[in-house]
Structure formats: structure tokens, C-alpha cells
Amino acid sequence: MRGVKLFEVRGKLSPRYIGPYKVLERIGAVAYRLALPPKLADVHNVFHVSNLRKYIHDPEHALLYEQLELQEDMSYEEFSVMIIAREVRKLRNRKIPYVKIWWSNHDDREATRELEETMEAHHPHLFEE
Template sequence: MLMYGFQPRAPYAVGLQNEKVQAAKDFLEEMNDMLRLAKDSIRKAQDRARAYADPQRRDINFEVGEQVYLRVPSRCETMKTGPCPKLSPRYCGPFQILKRIGKMAYQLQLPGNSQIHPVFHVSRLKKRLGESDNLIPDSEVVEPISVQSIPHEPESILRTREKRTRSHLYKECLVKWKDSSEDSATWERVSTLQRRFPSFSLPSQEFS
């Protein structure tokens, strides 16, 4: 007692005394009340969200063997087609359903080079209607523009101007293209014209 300044517990007394601090008890009860209140608030918020969402939902079911289109995942480069992935169709396929996984997922028969997991949520699938794989009717297909119809050689310079950016100053000219009217003239950088059309002579007094 002289060494420690208090009456130490003897080994036999350890665990026998059960001292309770009223402040700790009150704090624990307050935390439990706040936890119950938080759980009740979360449950009420979920119920409100469910009440708004459920009327707009509809059950979508597919049968094994049906053909469906797959909405291409945004990060899946192997399923996108065309030279520009950003302009690829939103849906690809059709693919055959091999198996139903649970209530909301299906396994598809994907090509061997797809390199993605073949199980998808039902929200990514769209049922194939009819036998045609062409998603755009023939009457709506726009004929490609012939390369020969695009003006590709400058004919004359109509006007010039200077443009300034934060870092430098550059010159532009209003170019009239061959076999095209002045209404179709476009503003082009002088450096771009000199690089693309080295044989085209620009007025030296304008760009000196």
C-alpha cells in the first residue's frame, strides 16, 4: 500500500468485485437508442423507395434456348464493333440462353473471343423479336457518302483572320473548295493547309 498509494487487489480478489460506472451505463444506453433510431430510419427510407420503384418494375423472364440481345458493358472492348468503340451499337448479339442463374441472371452462349463472364443480370438483356438480325429497317439505312463527292482540294482563299489562344497566335483562312459554293467554305489553319496541300500557293502578302 505504501508503494502504490492505494490498496492493491490480492490475486484472489480479482474478478470478484463488479464496479459499475453510471456515466458509462448512461452512454451505452444512449448509443443503443441512437442505433435503434438509425435502423428505423433506414427501414422507413427503404420502404418509401420501394413504394415508388415497385409500380414501375416489371418481371422479365426468359426461357432456356431463347435468343436475346446483350447490352454491351461499357468497359468491354472485345464485344464492341467498328473502328470507333464509342459509336458501337448499344446491344450486340443475338445470343442463346444456356441456363438461368437464380431469379435475376442468365448464362449466355458467347463467342470464344469475348473474354468476359457469360452470366448477366436480366436488365442487360433484350428479347430477340423476329428472325432478322438487322436492328435498323432497310428503309432507314442511310447510303454512305461517296468520297469523290467530298471537296478535298482548295480553290481559293476568301478571307483571313488571326486567332489567339493562351499560349500562341495563329492564322486562319476561309477556304473555298473546288466544285463547291462559297457557302460551303470552311475556316482552316494556315499550317494545316500547308501541310495537307503543299502544292497550293497561299498569298504571300497575307501570311508573311
């Protein structure tokens, strides 16, 4: 099984994956046909190998699969959940504060570092204490 890249790139050019889905067949040297759920019936089920991520089977691995609410344009709503870490980077005579943000529908390995000032302006609920 492989995970399928969700059809957009979000912040810092980080690809987001959904899945895993079963590979039905190999088409040519670089394409695969996947068994997609009915919710993704409008999506073409053939993907280039660069859009797939290998799933390594582990019998003790339990997948917590949460169904995404996809909109008509195949996007989904994403929101910031919490601040995981803070850091200050020094550039010559400037200090730039960053926060590491955990996003909904993603695990902590896919957290992103964002400018604290920007996040405080757009997501003030994270800074209320």
C-alpha cells in the first residue's frame, strides 16, 4: 500500500499525504492505479510514482485513519491546533522568533515552523493563556 499525496502544497512546500490505499496495478514504468474510496470518486485514480509514498507494513502498526471532509475543489479546511515549540534565530543584529505549529489532520512530524508575529496575527487563539 502507498499513501497518496493530497492535491496541493501547503506552506514551506511540504507535501501532505492521505491514505494508505491499495495499489491495483502498475501502468507503465512510472504510474500506478489505486483503489480510492467512494468519497474520492471524482479523482482520477492513476498517479505518477513521484506522488506516492511507500508504506512499510508492520503487523503491530495501527493506523488511526480520520476521514477528511473534502470540498468540491478537492481541498480541505486546516487549522492550527497548538504551539509545540518556540525558538529564536539570530541574524547578525536581529533576533527572529519562530513557533513550531501542529496542524489539524496531520501528525506532529508534519509540524511547521512559522514566524511568531505572523501566527499571532492570524491565529490569536494559540497565544491566549
